[in-house]
Amino acid sequence: MGKSFHDDVLDGALNILKNNVTRMTVCHTEPTTYTEAITTYELADVTIDSSDFTNADGDSSGRKTTVGSQAAVVIDNSGTATHIALVDVSNTKLLAVTTCNSQGLTLGNAVTFPAFDFEFTDPT
Numbered sequence: 001m002g003k004s005f006h007d008d009v010l011d012g013a014l015n016i017l018k019n020n021v022t023r024m025t026v027c028h029t030e031p032t033t034y035t036e037a038i039t040t041y042e043l044a045d046v047t048i049d050s051s052d053f054t055n056a057d058g059d060s061s062g063r064k065t066t067v068g069s070q071a072a073v074v075i076d077n078s079g080t081a082t083h084i085a086l087v088d089v090s091n092t093k094l095l096a097v098t099t100c101n102s103q104g105l106t107l108g109n110a111v112t113f114p115a116f117d118f119e120f121t122d123p124t
Contacts, residue, residue, distance in 0.1 A: 003123040010063035010120045011055055017065055017118065018053035021086040021095055024070065024113060026105070028079035034094045037085035043105050044081075046073045046113065064119035072110045080104050084113065 025031075027041035038045065052068045067086070081103045086096040098116060105111055 005062075005123060007057075007063055013120065014053075014055050014063060014065040014118065017086060017095055018050050018055065020088040020091070020093075021048060021053070022089045023087050024048050024067070025085045025087065026073075026081045026100065026111065026113065027083045027085055028077075028081065030083045030099075031085050031094060031097060034087055034092045037087050037094045037097070038089075041083075043077045043079050044073045044075045044111050046070045058119045058121055061122040062120045064117045066115055066117040067113075069115040070113040073113060075105045075107055075109050075111055078105060078107045081111070084116070 023038065023045055025037050025042045025045040027037060028043055029041045031037035031041050048070065054066045056064060056066065058064045081100055084098050084100050085094060087094055096118060
């Protein structure tokens with residue numbers, strides 16, 4: 001017997017990100033808590049909102065949300081960027097983490113967060 005989800009089901013999860021993420025940070029180590037994402041491992045951060053997310057069909061199946069790029073974000077701490085974290089500041093939640101291209105960042109310079117996506121494929 002086959003399995004399926006309506007796009008609304010997959011969008012429900014993606015909309016948690018779209019409607020609740022208020023800050024994106026780049027970190028030098030994978031954060032596993034809100035505090036690590038915004039303080040302990042944070043190298044740079046930028047305020048974002050629902051307009052920075054676009055839900056669409058997945059690349060091969062399912063659904064995805066694309067997080068738009070953010071240019072000229074001031075670097076708060078020097079270090080090597082390895083992860084990007086999406087957080088809900090109002091509710092002090094770490095909602096998602098992904099890897100990024102490793103890049104050395106220097107305090108006071110600027111960095112561009114590239115666009116990236118989170119994708120749920122259709123069940124099989």
